[in-house]
Amino acid sequence: MTFEKPKKKKIPQMTITRLAQYLNCLSLLPTEQYEEISSKELASKIELKPTQVRQDFHHFGGFGQAGYRYKVNDLIIGLERILGLDQQQKLIIVGMGHLGQALASYKNFEPLGLNLVALFDVNPKLIGLSLRDVPIKDIDDLPAIVAKHNVTIAAITTPTSAAQNTANMLVAAGIKGIWNFSPVNLTTPPDVIVQNEHLSVGLMTLSYRLKTLNKQNDGEQE
């Protein structure tokens, strides 16, 4: 009936991924040398074209002013806001194998506005220990802890066989975002967001790119 649709110009998925790359890249710059940066410089670091950078920013109104280069600090703050990193969120990790430990020692959570609240495992030998002052808890305590601290994000670093059950438990506990490091394609309700970190996919892609590069160099035989 009414045509006043609140023009939902949907942001492309790839734009979001690139915004995250920009932010990652910018946050690694030595702040003394780089107070300002041009779309050309930023693009070259990620092997993109300057127009792409400007167009990505344009979806959100742009971050600069014609004639001036971008101020790195403005970019960082703006990107953080867009990506929702300005609001502190609570995080847990389930599965304290090597990968879980690696994640738990990852120092970059805090700068991203993420607060690591607790770690979980089923192994009695690990339960009660701490990593970087974060306690390892029994998986049975998960629902209570999630509820108490209002945890929204959980990383799954369990063995493959336990991944789906873990996801079910997380969903039941009220987790809204799952950072999935298992190779499984999890089944979850539509209001729960799953971000897959399928390592083997990256490795296969690398393999393909190596193969095709070699083919080009070898010439066209075969």
Next chain:
Amino acid sequence: MTFEKPKKKKIPQMTITRLAQYLNCLSLLPTEQYEEISSKELASKIELKPTQVRQDFHHFGGFGQAGYRYKVNDLIIGLERILGLDQQQKLIIVGMGHLGQALASYKNFEPLGLNLVALFDVNPKLIGLSLRDVPIKDIDDLPAIVAKHNVTIAAITTPTSAAQNTANMLVAAGIKGIWNFSPVNLTTPPDVIVQNEHLSVGLMTLSYRLKTLNKQNDGEQE
């Protein structure tokens, strides 16, 4: 004159990523239950449309026959060949922190045609030890070992500050593909392929998706 242009219909990057996802998904299926699979079934597991699956396959001539569903085994073998996983490749890992150890214990390398040859670190306490029968070597021995075993792929799991230097060393040693787990955007020659596994990018994307989902549910205020 001659029409025998080796029609280089370039394959989209996203198609390759999806092929890897298909293979990952298929290899997890219980083989007894799933001898055959339709494009519809496969698509639903990765939340895609059946047409997308068929079109992706079509780039390579297709894997099936009209009227029949795909044979899972044919798909697996075909995808492996396309992705270059049928040719055995040698792999090393540089940096034996938690993440390096996690990767080293990753059981899925062999099925992907990858042979883990050696691990490297600078810490004298680690050098000489073994993980799953793979020796931890001094980083100084890297060039010799790469040359001896004809290693083509290297994973970088060093601290951020060491990543670029490590990459330089790997390139000098003749490595052709770098699987980069550091947040740095490495600088490398054009004939070296870098596959970035920037974990924070995935986490930021998750954060964005959570934020936008919440906005939708909250209604249109603000």
Next chain:
DNA sequence: TAGATTGTTAATCGATTAACAATC
């Protein structure tokens, strides 16, 4: 035959790139 399927072309849709005004 009816229903289900894949392969393949064409149409649609969306994302990237080019062009340029505005600004410093």
Next chain:
DNA sequence: TAGATTGTTAATCGATTAACAATC
């Protein structure tokens, strides 16, 4: 002014989707 820059629109390019013939 000349050169460099961003914001923004339009054009181009490419990827996804729809449609349908062929097949079982």
